[in-house]
Amino acid sequence: MTADAAPPVRLEVRLLGPVEAVVDGRAVLLRRGRQQLLLAALALRAGETVPASRLVEELWPGGLPEDPENALQQLVSAVRRCLGPARGLLRTVPSGYRLDLVPERTDVGRAVAAAARASALLVAGAAGDARTVVETALGTWRGQPLDGVADGPLHVEAERLEELRGRLEVAAADCALAAADRPSLDAAAVRLATATVRRPLDEPLWERRIAVLAAVGRPAEALTVYETVRRTLADELGVDPSAGLQSLHADLIGTPRIGQSQVQTQVGAPAADGPRHGDRVDALRLGPLPPLPLSRLVGREVDLAQLGRWRADGVRLVTLVGPAGIGKTRLAMENAYRTDGPVAVVLLDSLAADSDVTAAVAAAVRLREVGTRDMTDVLARSLPAGTTLVLDNAEHVLGRVATLVAALLAQAPDLAVVVTSQWPLGLSGEHQLRLEPLTGPDADDLGALLLLDRAAQVRPALATPTDDDARAATRIATLLDGVPLAIELAAAQARHLTLPQLADSLAGSLDLLDRDTLRVTARHRRLVDAVDWSLSLLSPEHLDVFTRCSVLAGVFDADLAAAVTGTSPEASLSTLLDLADRSVVHVVAAPARRPGSADHVGAGEDTAPRFCLLRPLRVHAARRLDGSGGADPTRDRLLDWVVDLTARADDGIRGPDQLQWLARLDTARADIENALAHAVARGRLADAVRVVAALGRYWDWRSRLRDADRWTTTVMDAMAASPGIGEVPGYGSVAAWRGFAAIERGDPDTGARWAEEGLAAARRARDLDAETTCLAILSLAPDEGTRSALETLDTGLGLARRSGNRWARAWGVNRRGYVRLLTGDLDGAAADADASRADFEALGDSRAARWADLLTALVAHRRGDVERAAALSTATLQAAQTLGDLRTAGHAADLLASVAGSAAERDSLQRLSRTYLARRTDDPD
Structure with missing residues (x-):
């Protein structure tokens, strides 16, 4: 190599875990799936040519692509781009492709070579050298071989690599047995416990596990392991254990029994071979960790990293907190396997609530109680230096666990404790890691x-x-x-x-x-x-609140919980916070504070805690509520709350706090629908009418026309089936909004018919607000002549003035301006735009004020003032987008397209307009 020549690129491929490529010491990003599969297929045959036809079969086992050769070439090109400076090592040859590597540049190649060398060294009697080779090779495993591609066409290769790992683990055990030193044998027992779970039919692994247990003086446990493998082989294969296993069993039977064995990670009777309480001991011999599940950990990498940082920072007490089934135990075990130094895991879920936790933990780590000295003191002195003690599922004995942990941490300054529980211990110095569900915009699915x-x-x-x-x-x-x-x-x-x-x-x-x-x-x-399991730990009062909150389908605050539980907001908040601490109620991040809101949605409430019940818990709670007979009364309370909310919201969305009220209705949407369904089912039709009448504007402004059509139809049909109910206030508005939904969906005849029915009902009930609404909606019917539309609107305006409904009057004036625009009365349209804008702005309704801006822009366009029309429509479009007003945004985009300077700009704006109006018709969520 000349002085100016670049050093050769160094490529390494790792297959003993997730498939990775490392170029010059840095891992490169390969997409999960076919990119990793291609690299693995080539790396397993490093230095060999792999025919293109074979690669195609392995890469597309479920069916070939339309052009297999081209698809393979594109995939190879993509992998080359990922390899960067090492791309030249993935070569195209006449019959296929080759990864130009020697096998030793893959972890598989090195592991195969290590297995052969270790076998030769053991035969030669060099157990120490063999152990070094084996431990180095086993250290290259990072998880399941070919993780991510092992279940496809390379499953045979993955199984072969698992067999190789098993042979290395057998060799490691043979090295430990040959050395006969206790630390090596203890380490081998831990490794073999995991290996036999991973490969339950691998008899050599079971033989070595039993031999190692016997060698460290744990024959009772060895006999238990033999019985496990005997049953496994009989159940899975219908065969007896091998001659080697049976010989080991015979030797064990000849050994004097030392009492009932105790797996060190389970709470129960103490083991006979542990130190006695009161003895002078340097350290306990901690047993093996429970084996990790065979499945990989998914979605907890961030939490695992946080535990690692706390461990590195010397944090001594961590509590993993979360509801049942959130994954606390699995995360604790994964963390335990990554923890350096001695680790003891104690499973507490089988303990009774009144159990002596200290005695149970001592039994689990094989410390026997003999004598009268304080067991906590002996336990603290006996745990090996630097021990991490994992106490799993502590919620039902939390007080006793807290007492023990506080004492142990005080007496053993180098002890660390990890607890899993549905609520925290409440100790000073406790670091809490609350596990969240695997959902949300940041959860990456x-x-x-x-x-x-x-x-x-x-x-x-x-x-x-x-x-x-x-x-x-x-x-x-x-x-x-x-x-x-x-x-x-x-x-x-x-x-x-x-x-x-x-x-x-x-x-x-x-x-x-x-x-x-x-x-x-x-x-x-x-x-x-x-x-x-979770609910059995709650007090009757807490359980009652929890079950009654199951009628709430969405996010709720303490006020709503108080409404459905019949308690005060203060008591409700206290109980909900307790339930959140116990991980049966989920806390939802509060929305950002919004200035200038109404007292119902003011700064205090915006920053107050929000809660929800996760669906698996909510469904179970609802069953309990139904079974107790409390469901209907609780849903009655919810309906009462919804009636009040929607009445206030109908006013609120037309005022300065309209965004907050719209957001509040958005949040309560599922609860509102549940309350409506309950009202119809229970025959509370007057309440159902009041709710639907109040929601018409919300459904319009949020473009939920399908909701409007469904609920107006449902309520009107229920009313028709109950002729004895008589006239109900608000029925006219319900019919009007049903007509509005039909008109907006392109059925003006049906829409006009429903609006006429609503008008008749409103007049019979002398409901001026409903009558005004019906007249305004009737004016929208395209078949209504402009003269008739103006007369209709003038009638409605007269009613609005009589009733003092300033917003309805502004709405009518605005609508009249649009009708006047159609007749060519530009001065009248402009005057109506200005008048309605002034009223809307005085009322604080910025959304409706934009309708007036759009009307002014249309008048300017008709007068030929293109610049003014463009400026106003641009401002209107931007404001409507911010407000979520799809109809106004669509019409503003349409007007902008009319005045746009280029064909491309016109096309773009017309597409935008069609998109908005189509989304409005389709009721997006």
């Missing part, structure tokens, strides 16, 4: 990723999901509010249902999640078991 990952375990084809599968996965995660346990229970049903079928089923009911999935932990087998 993590709930859907978890669903797909777990579903692929029971239906391998989902490892490469279709677009329909991906959409259904997102829908399922949303339906389950991102609760990991619920998502995993749903994924288990993918064995029998497609994901779209599963999504449809869960949209109607969560009953599928209560099927027994035979998970190891009983309370995680069905959703109802997990929820029951």
Whole structure:
């Protein structure tokens, strides 16, 4: 190499975990899927030519693309771009492609070589050297081999690599047995416990595990392990254990029994081989950690990183807090495996609420109580230096756990404690990590990723999901509010249902999640078991509030909770905060403070806590409420609240706080619909009429015409089926808004008919506001002649003046201006625009004032004042976009297209106009 020549590019490919390429020491980003699959297929045959036809079969196992050769070339080009300076190592050769690497430049190649070398060293009696080789090779594993592509056409290669890992783990155990030193044997016992869970039919691994347990003086546990493998082989393969396993069993039976064994991570009877209470001990010999689940951790990388930072900073007490099924235990175990130094995990869920937690923890770490000295003191002295103690599922014994943890941390300055619980310990120095559901705009569809990952375990084809599968996965995660346990229970049903079928089923009911999935932990087998565990810890008063809040489908505050529970807002807030601490009620971030709002939506309320019940919990609570007979009275209270809210909101959206009131109705939309359904079902039709009459303007301004049509039709049909109900105030407005929805959808004849019916009803009831509304809507019917429309509007204006309804008068004047524009009365239209704008602005209704601005712009356009028309319509479009007024925005864009200078600009604005008006018609959510 000359002095000016660049050094050779160094490429390494890692396959023993997620597929990665590392160029000159830096990992490069490959897209999950075919890019990783292509690199893996070539790296597994590093230095060899792989025929293009074989690559196509491996990359598209479900069906070939239309042009396989071109598709493969494009994929190769994409991977080359990812490799950057190492792109030249992915070579095109006459018959296919080759990754120009020696096998040692892949972690697989090095692991294969290490296995052969370790075997030779063991045969030669060099156990120490063999151990170094094996440990280095095992250290290259970062998880499941070919993670992300292992379930596809490379599954055979993935299985081969798992077998290789098993051989290395057997070799590591042989090295430990040959060395016969206790630390090596303890480490081997931990590793083999995990390995046998990962490969339950690998008999050499079981043989070494039993041999290691016997070698460290734990024959009782070894016998338990033998019984486990015997049953596994019989159940799965219908065979007896191998001769080697049976020989080990015979040796164990000949060993004197030392009492009932105790798995160190379970609470129960103490093990006979642990230090005695009162003995002088340097440190306990902590048992192996429970094996990690075979499935990968999804969606908790940020939380795991936070735990790592706290660990590095020397934080000594961390509590993982969250509702049942949120993933606290799984995260704690993943963190435990990444923690350096001794780790003891104690599972507390089997303890009774009045149990002696100190004795149970001592038993779990194999410390026996003998004598009279304080067990907490002995436990603190006996834990190895630098121990991390994990106490899992502490919520039902929280007080006792808090007392023990406080004492241990005070007496053992190098001890760290991680607790999982549905609410925090409340100790000084406690760092809380509250686990959130896998949802929200910042979650990057993590709930859907978890669903797909777990579903692929029971239906391998989902490892490469279709677009329909991906959409259904997102829908399922949303339906389950991102609760990991619920998502995993749903994924288990993918064995029998497609994901779209599963999504449809869960949209109607969560009953599928209560099927027994035979998970190891009983309370995680069905959703109802997990929820029951949480609710069993609540006081009767807290449980009553929780179940009554199940009638609330959306986000709610303490005032609404008070309304449905029959308590005061102050008491309601206190209870909700308690329930939030106990992780059965979810706290929702409060919206930003908005200045100048009405007292109902003022600064204090805007910054007050908001709450919701996650759907898996809400559904279960609703069942309890139905079973208790309290559902209808609670829903009656909700309906009363909705009647009051919508009446105030109809005024509020026409004033200076209209954005806040619109947002409040948006938030309450699901609760309003539930209340309406309850009103119709219970025959409270007068209340249903009041609510629908008050919502007409909201549905119009939020472009929810489908809602308007559905609920006006539902209520009017219910009224027609109840002839004895008589005249109900507001019925005329309901009919008018039904007509409005029909007119806006292009059916003016039907719309006019409903508005006429509403007008007749309003006049019979002497309801001036409803009559004014009906007349204004009647004027919108295109078949209404302009003279007739003007007469209709003038009649409505007279009614508005008589009733003192200034907003209705401004609305009528504004509408009259548009009619005058159609007749060519530009001066009259301009005057109406100015008059209505003045009234709307005086009332604080900036949205309606924009209607007047648009009218002024149209008048300017008719007069040939293009500059003024363009300026006004531009300002109107911008304001309407901000306000979410699709109709005004669409018409402003239409006018701008008329005055635009270029054809391209006209086309763009016309498309914008059509988009707004179409979205309005389609009722977007």
